[in-house]
Amino acid sequence: MSADTTHLIAVRDLAASYGHIEALRPTSLHVAPGEFVTILGPNGAGKTTLLRAITRLIPSKGQVMFKGRDVTGLKTHDLAELGIIMVMEGRGLFGDMSVRENLQLGAYKLSGSPADMDRRLDKVFTLFPRLKERIDQTASSMSGGEQQMLAVGRALMAEPKLLILDExxxxxxxxxxxxxxxTLGALNKEGLGILLVEQKxxxxxKLAQRVYILSSGSVRAELPTHEIKSHHDLARYYFS
Ligand SMILES: Nc1ncnc2c1ncn2[C@@H]1O[C@H](COP(=O)(O)OP(=O)(O)OP(=O)(O)O)[C@@H](O)[C@H]1O
Ligand SMILES: [Mg+2]
Incomplete structure (x- = not known):
């Protein structure tokens, strides 16, 4: 049995370029089932590029395995159907649409009944009660924080197996x-796998079990978070 079957997602030698700029050098990482993994790194390190490569929003080289299956050839929407859902930098909401409509659009390929839609909405409203209060408000009229809640809520409507978030x-x-x-921590405690890019x-x-540090397009370190005594410990990897 390959080691990959024990992983929720495993990427091997993933690399991506913009023209001649090699933004992501061959990079390998994994998230175990139920694991919370954070990627840290300075501006321009290639964090967004890595997430876009995993979710096939940009062309890349390398292999992506999901639950032991080679999904390298799949497209973004195929991966979403398998449960790999990303909350993008900049949120990607439909500004003129209401909170409700944005959430409903997130219920990717919902095959269930209207009751299933309501059940998913209820779950999101339990996590983010403020969205329920603003259910008929347009997304663009919400505060930045509310918009981010909506973006996360919309991703949850797809009932992801792996939630990927960019800052x-x-x-x-x-x-x-x-x-x-x-809230992401609470979802992880329920068993959701999370891959988070974060500057904070x-x-x-505190939330993650493991961290990767990315700098100049490469993974500089991989550490279990309990081994990190001080955040200053991390700084040395940043610009190495
Ligand atoms: N569409 C693009 N065209 C050309 N170069 C790009 C493009 N997107 C990103 N880059 C370059 O690729 C490198 C990595 O960018 P990326 O957005 O992945 O970094 P990041 O780690 O997410 O940074 P930040 O913390 O600022 O979001 C940078 O040097 C950036 O200028
Ligand atoms: Mg980024």
């Missing part, structure tokens, strides 16, 4: 960022 706390007040990241290192490290 969900970007530009948010600390309290709102904490609220959103803590202290909080992300």
């Amino acid at each position: 969900p706390s970007l530009g948010l007040a600390p309290r709102v960022a904490t609220e959103i990241l803590s 290192a202290p909080l992300a490290l």
Whole structure:
């Protein structure tokens, strides 16, 4: 049995370029079932590129295994159907649509009944009660924090097996960022696999079981978070 079958997702030698710029050098990483993994790294390290390569939003080289199956050849929507769902940097909401409509659009290939849709909505509203209060408001009229909650909520509507998030706390007040990241922690405790790119290192490290540090397009370190005594320990990897 290959080691990959024990992983929720495993990428091997994933690499991506923009023209001549090699933004992501051959990179390998994995997330175990039920694991919370954080990727840290400075601006321009290739974090977004890595997530886009995994989810096939950009062309890349290398292999992606999901639950022991080679999914390298699949497209973004095929991966979404398998349960790999990403919350993108910048959120990607439909600004003129309501909270409800945005959430409904997230219920990817919902084959169930309207009752199933309601059950999913209820779950999101339990996690983010503020979305329920604003259910008929347009996405663009919501605050930054509320929009990020909506983006996460929309991703959850697809009932992901692996939730991938690109800096969900970007530009948010600390309290709102904490609220959103803590919710991710709660979801992980329920068994959801999470791959999070985050600059707010202290909080992300508290939630994650393992961290990868990416710098100049390569993984500089892979550490279990319990081994990190001080956030200053991490700085030396950043610009090495
Ligand atoms: N569409 C693009 N065209 C050309 N170069 C790009 C493109 N997107 C990213 N890059 C370059 O690739 C490198 C990695 O960018 P990426 O967005 O992956 O970094 P990041 O780690 O997510 O940074 P940040 O923390 O600022 O979000 C950077 O040097 C960036 O300028
Ligand atoms: Mg980025």
